[in-house]
Amino acid sequence: MTILTTERLRLVPFADEHFEGLYEMNRDPEVMRYITGKPEAPEYTKETIQRVKARWAEWGYSWWSFFELESGRIVGAGCVQHLGRDRANPHETGWRLRRDRWGKGYASEAAQAMAAFAFETVQAPQLVAVCQPANTASSHVMEKLGMEYRGVERWYDMDCAVYGVTAETWRQRHPRRSCPTSAGQTVEADLSESLSVDPLARPSLGRP
Numbered sequence: 001m002t003i004l005t006t007e008r009l010r011l012v013p014f015a016d017e018h019f020e021g022l023y024e025m026n027r028d029p030e031v032m033r034y035i036t037g038k039p040e041a042p043e044y045t046k047e048t049i050q051r052v053k054a055r056w057a058e059w060g061y062s063w064w065s066f067f068e069l070e071s072g073r074i075v076g077a078g079c080v081q082h083l084g085r086d087r088a089n090p091h092e093t094g095w096r097l098r099r100d101r102w103g104k105g106y107a108s109e110a111a112q113a114m115a116a117f118a119f120e121t122v123q124a125p126q127l128v129a130v131c132q133p134a135n136t137a138s139s140h141v142m143e144k145l146g147m148e149y150r151g152v153e154r155w156y157d158m159d160c161a162v163y164g165v166t167a168e169t170w171r172q173r174h175p176r177r178s179c180p181t182s183a184g185q186t187v188e189a190d191l192s193e194s195l196s197v198d199p200l201a202r203p204s205l206g207r208p
């Protein structure tokens with residue numbers, strides 16, 4: 001399992017003790033507006049944590065909780081997984097934040113770290129992200145990550161805007177970044193210094 005550290009966040013693989021922080025975020029209808037459209041039930045949060053733990057064990061990647069270094073609180077969550085949760089599909093990244101942490105650049109900061117992990121540790125050939133077309137806050141994060149719009153496709157029983165970036169394009173824009181290889185054990189990657197936003201890179205519905 002891999003812990004990622006950025007300038008302001010620590011991304012930690014989902015664990016049982018994250019329940020309170022994750023549920024507090026996911027019960028907010030505004031956070032869930034473009035994901036499921038309804039506040040999450042506590043049982044679902046608990047089931048999700050178990051499912052995600054199993055994926056970390058099997059795949060070596062899945063969902064992280066975002067801990068704010070300053071407060072030590074869970075302020076968000078994000079993933080590297082597969083579209084439709086099917087390993088035959090491309091790797092997908094996604095994110096969500098507590099409402100009181102929107103507008104601080106946290107999603108973009110975490111997204112950079114997760115994408116670096118996807119390309120450099122997982123060796124994903126491409127990385128995509130999907131959102132409801134009206135979710136412009138999320139598609140803005142995708143664009144800032146250097147992803148390009150690919151059109152509308154049906155995922156998670158919804159029409160989704162699909163954005164993506166290939167490994168080749170990512171490497172051209174991030175030639176010197178490094179991230180340790182995960183071999184089943186917990187690995188820590190400090191990306192706080194290497195994650196400055198590349199000016200060339202300016203131009204989920206991720207669900208666990």
Ligand SMILES: CC(C)(COP(=O)(O)OP(=O)(O)OC[C@H]1O[C@@H](n2cnc3c(N)ncnc32)[C@H](O)[C@@H]1OP(=O)(O)O)[C@@H](O)C(=O)NCCC(=O)NCCS
Pocket residue numbers: 030031032034035094095096097098101102103104105106107108109130131132135137138140141144204205206
């Ligand atoms: C999608 C979501 C994570 C985006 O969060 P966000 O806070 O808007 O995204 P960012 O991290 O990119 O921060 C954006 C803004 O923070 C501001 N900001 C403040 N301090 C900053 C800093 N130090 N660095 C960068 N940006 C900063 C910027 O103005 C930036 O906006 P800009 O890029 O237009 O200039 C959030 O809206 C959310 O949780 N929505 C609900 C869940 C959801 O829909 N998830 C996606 C499912 S597909």
